[in-house]
Amino acid sequence: MLTRLKISGFKSLFDVDVRFGPFTCIAGANGSGKSNFFDAIQFLSFLADGTLIESAHSVRDHKNKETGIHTLFHVKSNDTISFEADMITPKSATDDLGQKAEAISTFLTYKLVLKYAKDDENPKPLKIVKEELTRANKSKHLKFPHRAPAWEESVYFASKRMVPFISTTTDKNQFVIKLHQDGGSRGRPQKILAEFLPRTVLSTVDAANPTALAARREMQSWRLLQLEPSKLREPDRFHAEPAIQLDGSGLSRTLYHQAHFQNKGNPDRIYESVSQRMRELIDDITSVKVDKDETRQRYHIMAVNRDGETLPARSLSDGTLRFLALSTIEIDPDAEGVICLEEPENGIHPKRIPAILRLLQDIAVDAELKVDRDNPLRQVIVNTHSPVVVAQIPEDTLLVASLKKNIEGGKPFYHTHFNWLSDTWRSEIDPDTRALSLGDLIQLLDPVPADDECDEPKKKSKRTIDRSDVQLSLFG
Numbered sequence: 201m202l203t204r205l206k207i208s209g210f211k212s213l214f215d216v217d218v219r220f221g222p223f224t225c226i227a228g229a230n231g232s233g234k235s236n237f238f239d240a241i242q243f244l245s246f247l248a249d250g251t252l253i254e255s256a257h258s259v260r261d262h263k264n265k266e267t268g269i270h271t272l273f274h275v276k277s278n279d280t281i282s283f284e285a286d287m288i289t290p291k292s293a294t295d296d297l298g299q300k301a302e303a304i305s306t307f308l309t310y311k312l313v314l315k316y317a318k319d320d321e322n323p324k325p326l327k328i329v330k331e332e333l334t335r336a337n338k339s340k341h342l343k344f345p346h347r348a349p350a351w352e353e354s355v356y357f358a359s360k361r362m363v364p365f366i367s368t369t370t371d372k373n374q375f376v377i378k379l380h381q382d383g384g385s386r387g388r389p390q391k392i393l394a395e396f397l398p399r400t401v402l403s404t405v406d407a408a409n410p411t412a413l414a415a416r417r418e419m420q421s422w423r424l425l426q427l428e429p430s431k432l433r434e435p436d437r438f439h440a441e442p443a444i445q446l447d448g449s450g451l452s453r454t455l456y457h458q459a460h461f462q463n464k465g466n467p468d469r470i471y472e473s474v475s476q477r478m479r480e481l482i483d484d485i486t487s488v489k490v491d492k493d494e495t496r497q498r499y500h501i502m503a504v505n506r507d508g509e510t511l512p513a514r515s516l517s518d519g520t521l522r523f524l525a526l527s528t529i530e531i532d533p534d535a536e537g538v539i540c541l542e543e544p545e546n547g548i549h550p551k552r553i554p555a556i557l558r559l560l561q562d563i564a565v566d567a568e569l570k571v572d573r574d575n576p577l578r579q580v581i582v583n584t585h586s587p588v589v590v591a592q593i594p595e596d597t598l599l600v601a602s603l604k605k606n607i608e609g610g611k612p613f614y615h616t617h618f619n620w621l622s623d624t625w626r627s628e629i630d631p632d633t634r635a636l637s638l639g640d641l642i643q644l645l646d647p648v649p650a651d652d653e654c655d656e657p658k659k660k661s662k663r664t665i666d667r668s669d670v671q672l673s674l675f676g
Contacts, residue, residue: 226599287307295405310415557593
């Protein structure tokens with residue numbers, strides 16, 4: 201779980217410092233830089249797995265294009281990108297060889313600084329000048345609303361160790377990265393010269409470094425869902441991995457696995473749970489299940505409409521399939537980590553947007569309850585430019601991205617700026633950052649449809665549209 205992210209020098213993100221809770225909505229106009237924030241999260245995830253160059257080319261706008269790596273750097277970055285991420289990691293992790301390890305701390309801070317080498321002939325234009333992994337301070341940095349001790353005790357564990365897990369020093373004007381054992385001072389750290397590193401040290405760790413491995417696995421689980429209808433429609437092989445991939449492939453295998461193997465022999469209960477979610481959004485769909493084709497060794501999504509007709513996945517709309525994928529993720533206890541999703545309102549009738557927002561918030565971990573198989577440590581971050589979405593989300597989940605113009609040395613430059621609403625938890629812990637002005641909020645909320653669909657029995661959070669200052673301005 202990502203609780204705080206500081207970025208400087210990446211695309212339009214310059215001196216950005218943002219905190220997160222279980223569910224966050226980043227709103228802003230097209231071109232405001234809100235998608236760049238997702239790219240930064242995805243870049244960090246890639247860096248926990250691949251080389252520096254592979255990771256840079258995996259970022260959007262660099263895939264299958266001749267775009268130079270230098271375009272990842274902000275014009276005022278001095279050819280440097282820095283990241284600082286506070287995260288809650290799993291207590292246990294398994295390395296690439298199947299060896300399990302137990303972390304000694306689960307609330308960590310990861311810092312990474314990259315430098316761009318301007319030499320066009322350089323085959324390694326990205327250099328690591330700093331990499332650190334340290335224990336984070338809970339009292340200072342775990343600030344989003346949560347219930348202690350029930351939730352906190354289920355996710356937070358910290359040893360008394362003060363030695364970093366990864367650190368950077370200099371030796372003869374060269375940067376040296378040290379990988380420390382979890383035993384701290386009892387073992388000598390491994391020293392690596394940063395100049396020749398093709399990848400982060402974190403991306404190489406295994407069960408011999410349990411806490412660093414847990415951080416690596418956590419960062420690898422930060423993903424941007426880009427659900428492709430063609431992939432959602434495809435039948436899956438019997439032995440495919442039971443997990444929905446970034447493009448949506450694996451849907452039928454995952455739903456079948458959850459129904460038949462995770463529910464102790466009662467698949468109908470899982471299918472009904474997913475079908476109930478579908479009925480909240482799709483009037484014409486009454487039930488969903490997976491057909492097991494023994495002859496072709498394939499799983500097929502099947503749905504029944506209100507006329508009793510059975511429909512294959514190819515007959516379902518794109519929006520129906522995306523909603524089914526999200527409903528399947530909700531019931532999957534192994535689908536942990538950070539889920540980023542762009543414009544969830546796409547393909548959805550405005551009247552149904554509250555339903556998909558409820559689903560997305562239910563996918564995220566409930567910070568009022570302990571984390572377990574029924575409440576996995578899962579986080580959802582969405583972005584939007586829809587006033588309908590902004591109006592319906594809880595007010596303390598809203599971040600607003602805007603592009604600001606600054607002048608330095610007589611030359612203008614632009615960078616993405618983030619605001620939040622007054623009288624929310626972010627404004628309380630960061631009073632020096634100006635809260636979003638009422639005028640800007642009203643502009644985001646125009647127009648606003650009524651929400652006559654939200655009839656949940658449990659207590660609701662106050663939505664953005666419910667704020668007294670907004671109500672007075674709109675209707676007073």
